[in-house]
Amino acid sequence: MQLSWHRQDLRLHRPFTIARGTAVKKQTLVVELTQDGVTGLGEAVPTNYYGQSLDSAERTLAAMQPLLGEDPFNLQSILELLLQRFGDQLATVAAVDFALHDWLGKRLGVPTWRLLGLDPAKAPPTSFTIGIDKPELIEQKVAEAAWHPILKVKLGTEFDEAILQAVRRIAPEKRIRVDANAGWKPQQALDNIRMCARYGVEYVEQPVPPGDNETLRRLREARVLPIVVDESCVVAGDVARLNGCVDGINIKLDKCGGIRAGLQMIHAAKILGMKVMLGCMIGSSLYIAALAQLSPLADWLDLDGHLLLAEDPFEGLGYQAGRLILSDRPGLGVASRA
Secondary structure: OEEEEEEEEEEEEEEEEEOOEEEEEEEEEEEEEEEOOEEEEEEEOOOHHHOOOHHHHHHHHHHHHHHOOOOOOOHHHHHHHHHHHOOOOHHHHHHHHHHHHHHHHHHHOOEHHHHOOOOHHHOOOEOEEEOOOOHHHHHHHHHHOOOOOEEEEEOOOOOHHHHHHHHHHHOOOOEEEEEOOOOOOHHHHHHHHHHHHHOOEEEEEOOOOOOOHHHHHHHHHOOOOOEEEOOOOOOOHHHHHOOOOOOEEEEOHHHHOOHHHHHHHHHHHHHOOOEEEEOOOOOOHHHHHHHHOOHHHOOEEOOOHHHHEOOOOEEOOEEEOOEEEOOOOOEOOOEEOO
16 A cells, blocks of 8 residues: 655634634645555644644654555554554544545445445534634624534633623524633633523533543533533543543544544443544544544534635535535545645
8 A cells, every 4th residue: 555645734714713722724634545546535633732743644654654564455453553553643543544444435436434334314413613702703703603503612711701692692592512622720610611501501511621530520410511521532541531520522533543443432432321522623524524424423513624614625525504414425425626
């Protein structure tokens, strides 16, 4: 198998702010895996928060090349080796996982979701994210998002209630979810969750910094709103440690290493009675399509990274009234617009 890759520049429709900072553009890596005249595509979305960068991703891809062998159907062994060798670069492992699944689907002439035995019709609708901003700009963003049925509102500021007030002024009946991105102090978290409940929030995601499972347990036992975590749950080994502390986990395939690793996390969470959200970073629809292959197994979706872009360089992933529409094309079902 031959690996190649190139950087792609993605421009956001608006500056996007969460508790950790603001982005106006995003660079990712498009990965191509070629064997027997068939090319599978994946997208690496490394993030500094997890100690990854475009440079480290490119070094990792170069080191992976001699380990891949000549048989993409040997998927499990290939991915086990990559996860073992490159456990600190899981966004890059995930991109190769995506490309392998795309290759297999194209080689066999079937969509990846069909290879996985899943029914796209069972996928829940996705939320659309409203980043942190001044209340007057929040109102404008919510008005522009009128065609999205579920909003995920980023909090973690000194003016969180003003943000929710602004959202509710424009969308008094819309389903909303809150993500604090670990931006609340433990001593203020319960009061903030009670405040969210007054505005009809569905659940609260990552209220406190990762590692503080005792505070998560206390917040869950208060039974004000369901507690979901993202940064606290990166790989499959984290799931059991959160048992009894949270109501659900946000699984991001680029955090855990791809589709196969994501399936392990989903099964572990379900066994323990946790709900599952599939989430994303900002990326093109090539990246989102890979994540969405597992969407029928999720309770909640937050797969809107491509919807935040000014232009999407790929096509094939549909969207209507909050629902992602997976393609019937082989593999991940997307292709470059170029």
